[in-house]
Each structure stands twice: as structure tokens, then as C-alpha cells.
Amino acid sequence: MSSPSPYLRRIAALYALFLLPGTLAATWITRTPDIRDRLDAATDEMGLVLFGLAVGAMMGVLSAGLWVRRFGTRSVLAVNVVLMAAGMGVVSVGVSSGQSLVAAAGLALFGAGMGLAEVAINIEGAAVERLSGRALMQTLHGCFSLGTVLGALVGIAFTAWRVPTEYHLMGLTLVTLPAFWWAIRGLPLDTGKRAQPTAVRADTPDTDTAPPVSVWKTPRVLMLGTIVLAVALSEGAANDWLPLLLVDVHGVSPALGSLGFMLFALTMTLGRFSGNALMRWLPRHTLFRLCIILALVGVALITLTEHSGVAIAAVVLWGIGTSVGFPLSMSAAGEGDNGDAQVAATAIMGYIAFLAGPPMLGFIGEHAGLDRALMVVLAVLALGLAVSSAVRRPEKTPMTAASHNG
Structure with missing residues (x-):
């Protein structure tokens, strides 16, 4: 089963299913300054709007394991597409009418679809990784980041051309629907179902195949969860607040604010696609430490500087x-006899930070400023660096030969 050829169509479908949600997510992110203005929302009110996204996504993440085990990843991903499309439609109505609550409700639907997709595509990716013997997670997550770059480029162009946000949101959603359906049809029907336990991944703590209590008490799992929490909060803060931070704090134009987010997404993409190659030269934990130090420097610069040029460099x-x-933490969590449960516990901590952290930063930013709110991100990144030894590769792991990592 080491030949990847039987899975080429399935792998291509997974690439698309990681890339397309990233594109749609960036569509929302690049238009946040315009959406904020159309809703006439203060920073804390925008935090409430984003909280709708967090609530919906958290519900999707926490319930996805149950739905996947009952219906399989393909059916869950089909539901995800419906929810995301409906959510974008409701958001468009909210923006055009200036109703923050309607926009928040639409984001809740969109977030629920994203949450379901986050779990389902990782279950599918893990199954293909096992069956093909190929390390795919870095590349798959790189496809998501590539999607954010493409979405950001479209957002920059539409912002510069003053295309109404609601037309942008719905237009891109409708354009991507055929690609979603093509990708979903490339997946098998039964991945993740109870009837096929070898394809099941434990993803949430509230189902009968959830991580056992002992996993949550394992020091290495808690350390890995802390690392994932730190990087997820860092990524989520940039996704939700970077354009507004550049516009409001550093005084750049909305188009340049969108460009700043595009640079963030581009560097994320390059970093993820080059991760496996870099680990041929550097141990995994060394690479992580170097990267987390760069993140600390970048967040510190964008927080403390008043110069827009320095801020843009800090984004890189x-x-x-x-x-x-x-991706590195998820690979580390998957090593060992109880890898599935460890991945589940680690991922949950990351998703909580990714979804709930940015709205919290919005509430802090309303009173102290968005730049000062990023001090929270700095502190959590420093904590992640302190426990970075958890990423160190054990002496022997099942995926060493497949991943070609040093």
C-alpha cells in the first residue's frame, strides 16, 4: 500500500478542500475594514460580530467527530459547503443592511461549516497519509495558507476597485461551489464511519471514541497543546485583526491593510510548504524554536512601532x-501508541485559541488599543517557546521513514 497512485484523485480532492476554505476565509478577512465601516461598529462591537464566527466554528468542531462517525467525511463536507454558502449569504444581507446581529448570525453559519470541515478534512488527510505512506499534513495545511493568499489577492483587488463587499462575498462563494462539489465527489463514502474503525480519528472529547482522561493528564500532550494554543492564537489574531490593526493603528489605506494580510498569508504559505525541506537540515524542535522567536520579534515590532514600513516588515x-x-505539533502529537487521542486533545486546545482568542483581543483592544491587545499574543507565544521541548522527535517513530524529517 506504499504506492500513492490509487489515491491521486483523493489527494487532489484534499488539496482543493484545504485550499477553498482558506480562500473564502480570506475573503471575509480582507474586507473587515469595509465591513466595520458599513456596520458602523466600534472595536468591541466587531468583537461581538467575530464572536458569532467563533461560536459557530466551535459548535462545528465539537460536534464534527460524532457526525463523521455516523455519516462519513464526504457527507459532512457536503453539509459544510451548504452551511458556508448560506452563511456568506446572510453576512452579505447583514452588511448591506448595516445589521451587526445579522452579520454575526451569518458568520455563525459560516463558522459552523468551517468547524465541520476542519475536523473532516484532517480525518480524511490522516487516512490517506496512513494508506499511502506519504507525509501530507505540511502540504495540506500549506494549501489552506495558499488559499488565503489567493483570497487576499482577490480582496485587495476588489477593495481597490471599490466593489461592494456583499457582491464580493457572494460572488466568490458562487464561483467556488463547483470546485467544492468536484472535490467532494473525489472522496470515498465511508471514511470515518464506525463500520471502518481503521479510518476513524478521535477528534472531540465528548464522544465514545474521545481521548481518554489519561491523555489530558499526559505532560507532553499538555505541552503540545500549549504550543498549538500559542500558534493558533497568533494566526487567529492576524486573520481577524491585522487589516484593522494596520488601518487604525498604523494609518495605512484599507487596500494596504489588505496587502499586509496578504503578506502574512504568503509567508505562512511559504513556511508551510518549505517545512519538510527545512527539517532535512534542522531538527524539528530547533526549527520550531527559530520560527517562534521570529514570531515574537514580529509581533513585538508591530505592537511597539509607529512606522508603517516597519509594521509591514514585522508582518513578514x-x-x-x-x-x-x-503542523509540527500535530505531527508530534500523532507519534506513539495513543497517537489519535493525543492529536485530538492537542487540536482541541488549538481550535479553542484560534476561535475564541481573537474576539477576546477585540474586547481588550476597545479599551487599550489593538496594538496593546497583542501583548497577550506575545505572552502566549513566549509560553509556547518555554515548552518547545515537547516538539522534539522521539528516538523511533512510525512516520520517520515516510516524512523524511531529520
């Missing part, structure tokens, strides 16, 4: 530094 460091932490 921030993106590179944040890029590899999540």
Missing part, C-alpha cells in the same frame, strides 16, 4: 514565525 516575520508550529 510574524507570518514566517507562525507558519510551522501547528
Whole structure:
């Protein structure tokens, strides 16, 4: 089963299913300054709007394991597409009418679809990785980041051309629907179902195949969870607040604010696609430490500087530094006899930070400023660096030969 050829169509489908949600997510992110203005929302009110996204996504993440085990990843991903499309439609209505609550409700639907997809595509990716003997996670997550770059480029262009946000959101959603359906049809029907336990991944703590209590008490798992929490909060903060931070704090134009996010997404993409090659030269834990230090420097610069040029350069460091932490930690968590449960526990901590952290930063930013709110990100990144030894590769792991990592 080491030949990847039987899975080429399935792998291509996975590439698309990681790339397309990234594109749609960036569509929302690049238009946040315009959406904020159209809703006439203060920073804390934007935090509430984003909280709708966090609530929906958390519900999707925590329930996805149950739905996958009952219906399989393909059916869950089909539901995800419906929810994301409906959510974008409701968001468009909210923006055009200036109703923050309607926009928040639409983001909740969109987030629920994203949450379901996050779990389902990782289950599918893990199954293909096992069956083909190929290390795919770095590349798959790189496809998500590549999607954010493409979405950001479209967002920059539409912002510069003053295309109404609601037309942008719905137009891109409709354009991507055929690609979603093509990709979903390339997946088998039964991945993740109870009837096929070899394809099941434990993803949430509230189901009968959830991580046992002992996993949550394992020091290495808690350390890896802390690392994932740190990099997820860093990525989520940039995704939700970077354009507004550059526009409001550093005084750049909305188009340049979108460009700043595109640079972050681009450096994230480059970092993830080059991760496996870099690990041929550097041990995994050394690469992670170097990257997390770059993230610390980048966030510190964008927090403390008042110069827009320095802030844009800091975005590059921030993106590179944040890029590899999540995939590396997930690979480390998957090693050992109880790898599935360890991955599940680690991922949950990351998703909580990714989804709930940015709205919290919005509430802090309303009172102290968005630049000062990033001090929280600095502190959590420093904590992740302190426990970085958890990423160190054990002497022997099942995936060493397949991953070609040093």
C-alpha cells in the first residue's frame, strides 16, 4: 500500500478542500475594514460580530467527530459547503443592511461549516497519509495558507476597485461551489464511519471514541497543546485583526491593510510548504524554536512601532514565525501508541485559541488599543517557546521513514 497512485484523485480532492476554505476565509478577512465601516461598529462591537464566527466554528468542531462517525467525511463536507454558502449569504444581507446581529448570525453559519470541515478534512488527510505512506499534513495545511493568499489577492483587488463587499462575498462563494462539489465527489463514502474503525480519528472529547482522561493528564500532550494554543492564537489574531490593526493603528489605506494580510498569508504559505525541506537540515524542535522567536520579534515590532514600513516588515516575520508550529505539533502529537487521542486533545486546545482568542483581543483592544491587545499574543507565544521541548522527535517513530524529517 506504499504506492500513492490509487489515491491521486483523493489527494487532489484534499488539496482543493484545504485550499477553498482558506480562500473564502480570506475573503471575509480582507474586507473587515469595509465591513466595520458599513456596520458602523466600534472595536468591541466587531468583537461581538467575530464572536458569532467563533461560536459557530466551535459548535462545528465539537460536534464534527460524532457526525463523521455516523455519516462519513464526504457527507459532512457536503453539509459544510451548504452551511458556508448560506452563511456568506446572510453576512452579505447583514452588511448591506448595516445589521451587526445579522452579520454575526451569518458568520455563525459560516463558522459552523468551517468547524465541520476542519475536523473532516484532517480525518480524511490522516487516512490517506496512513494508506499511502506519504507525509501530507505540511502540504495540506500549506494549501489552506495558499488559499488565503489567493483570497487576499482577490480582496485587495476588489477593495481597490471599490466593489461592494456583499457582491464580493457572494460572488466568490458562487464561483467556488463547483470546485467544492468536484472535490467532494473525489472522496470515498465511508471514511470515518464506525463500520471502518481503521479510518476513524478521535477528534472531540465528548464522544465514545474521545481521548481518554489519561491523555489530558499526559505532560507532553499538555505541552503540545500549549504550543498549538500559542500558534493558533497568533494566526487567529492576524486573520481577524491585522487589516484593522494596520488601518487604525498604523494609518495605512484599507487596500494596504489588505496587502499586509496578504503578506502574512504568503509567508505562512511559504513556511508551510518549505517545512519538510527545512527539517532535512534542522531538527524539528530547533526549527520550531527559530520560527517562534521570529514570531515574537514580529509581533513585538508591530505592537511597539509607529512606522508603517516597519509594521509591514514585522508582518513578514510574524507570518514566517507562525507558519510551522501547528503542523509540527500535530505531527508530534500523532507519534506513539495513543497517537489519535493525543492529536485530538492537542487540536482541541488549538481550535479553542484560534476561535475564541481573537474576539477576546477585540474586547481588550476597545479599551487599550489593538496594538496593546497583542501583548497577550506575545505572552502566549513566549509560553509556547518555554515548552518547545515537547516538539522534539522521539528516538523511533512510525512516520520517520515516510516524512523524511531529520
